[in-house]
Amino acid sequence: DLTEFDYSATNQTILKVHCPEATTSADLKAINKTKLIIATETIPDILRIYVDQSGTSYFRDQIPEAEVEDINFYLVNLDVASLVLIKWVLKDYTHAFEQGILTIKRYINSTLIEETSGRFEADNTLYTYLLPDMRYSLSIKKGSSVKALGWVTITPGDFEKTITLYGTALSYDLKASFFENVRYTIKANESYICFSYQDDYKETEWVYWAVLNTSNEAILFEDNVTASTYSGCYLVPVSNESYYVKIVFAHPRGSIVSLGTVVQAGVVKLLEALEFTGEIVGLSNKTFWLVVSLMGIACFGLAFGAVESRIGAILIAVFTIIFSYFGWLPLMESLAGKLIIFILLILAFIANVRR
Numbered sequence: 001d002l003t004e005f006d007y008s009a010t011n012q013t014i015l016k017v018h019c020p021e022a023t024t025s026a027d028l029k030a031i032n033k034t035k036l037i038i039a040t041e042t043i044p045d046i047l048r049i050y051v052d053q054s055g056t057s058y059f060r061d062q063i064p065e066a067e068v069e070d071i072n073f074y075l076v077n078l079d080v081a082s083l084v085l086i087k088w089v090l091k092d093y094t095h096a097f098e099q100g101i102l103t104i105k106r107y108i109n110s111t112l113i114e115e116t117s118g119r120f121e122a123d124n125t126l127y128t129y130l131l132p133d134m135r136y137s138l139s140i141k142k143g144s145s146v147k148a149l150g151w152v153t154i155t156p157g158d159f160e161k162t163i164t165l166y167g168t169a170l171s172y173d174l175k176a177s178f179f180e181n182v183r184y185t186i187k188a189n190e191s192y193i194c195f196s197y198q199d200d201y202k203e204t205e206w207v208y209w210a211v212l213n214t215s216n217e218a219i220l221f222e223d224n225v226t227a228s229t230y231s232g233c234y235l236v237p238v239s240n241e242s243y244y245v246k247i248v249f250a251h252p253r254g255s256i257v258s259l260g261t262v263v264q265a266g267v268v269k270l271l272e273a274l275e276f277t278g279e280i281v282g283l284s285n286k287t288f289w290l291v292v293s294l295m296g297i298a299c300f301g302l303a304f305g306a307v308e309s310r311i312g313a314i315l316i317a318v319f320t321i322i323f324s325y326f327g328w329l330p331l332m333e334s335l336a337g338k339l340i341i342f343i344l345l346i347l348a349f350i351a352n353v354r355r
Contacts, residue, residue, distance in 0.1 A: 005075045009033055011052040013075075018046040043067060044118065051080045058085075059127040061118045063101050074108070074115050076131065083129040084154055090124040090140075091164045100142035102126055102163075106134055132156040138163070186245060192233045193243065198229040205250040211236075212244035293323040 007013050007029040016025045019040055025034075028049070038047075047062045056078055059314065062071050076083055093099050103117045115136070118126045131154065138149035140163070149163060182204070184197045195209045207230045210222035220243070221234040236243065297316055 005034060005073075006077065009053060009077055009079060010306075011054075012050075013052075014050045016046075016048045016050065017044050018048065019044050047071060047073075049073055049075065051078075058083050060067055060116050060129065061113075063117045063119055065101075072113070074113070076129075081131060082156075084132045084156060086128050086130055086154065086158060087160045087317045088118075088120070088126040088128065089160060089162045090126070091162060092124070096145060097140045097142045097147065097165060098124065100140045102128075103139045103141065104130065105126060105137040105139075112137065132158075140165075182251070184247060184249075192235050193245065194231075194233040195245070195247065196231040197229060197247075197249065199251075199305050202228040203252050204228040205252075207249045208247070210246045212246060217244060251284055296323070 005013075010029060013028040014025055015036070016023060017038060017040065019042055021042075025139075038044075043066070044064050047064060048059050049058045051057060058078075059077060060073055062073060064071060075114050088102060090097070090100075090102075092100075097120075099120050099122065101117055101119050103114055104150075105112050105114050107113075108115075115130075116128055118128055120126045133153075133155065135151050135153045137151055140147050140149060147165070174236070182199050182201075184195065187194045193211055197204070197207045197209075204227070206224060206226045208222070208224040209232075211220045211234050212218060213220055219235070223232055297320060297333065
């Protein structure tokens, strides 16, 4: 629906239908109709109308979102009104609406209508032609997520508008791979980046962390401590910018090197790379005795044939209780573990009776 637009005042009015694999066009002035039915094999990416009038041109976009949809275009007669080309820049620190659809509405005859819409490109920019001295309602959508952005007034001198989306403060708690009771936390907001490290077994020899500039990876801040625990913060020089965070710690069974990106008030990628160096098979005392206990029980089970199965069943139950008593098997710590031991005793009794 072209809202009864007068084609005769224009040099040309062209509709272009941009689909994923092809683009088609129609000369609306030659057709001279204000209502059209467009049939496509897939939902078009963009419907765009170009208007050339008195040596000046502009375009209006609409983004179809359904297989069957009524779409209205609101075109402007340049003989009675002027338009302002606005470049929209999206800074989405949440990364939830990148390449999303910007919907622009205004009141016409006391009704809030969608005047135009557009999809942000990969460089996070979008261009629209709007009427000066008008207030517009903005919202952004991607998939099923919609965010209202509020109202903005367009003035004749406007050229660029920036939309900034902030997320929640970053708080990430990671239990380091291959180690027991080792964890580190990175937190950030608009003013600082904080890092903390905790090794409950106190086996860590030293901890190092640094904040780097994302453009040239220059070290802005670094600190280290010869201890198993650490906690510190860095006040960032510029809010709402991104910084690299590097973490290294020395451990008897290796070390973790973490390089990630932190954006103030939002997250880009916390862990872009995770590199482990050292003995991956290294085990703590607790894990070592757990493995020994399980292997011992397995050996007892395989050592007895059918004739001596009653003896094997009794020994398995007895040694399971012993290993649990010393804390090597965490069975006595829960009701399920105690139930397993009880079932083993019942099976040993049944095997002995059947014998």
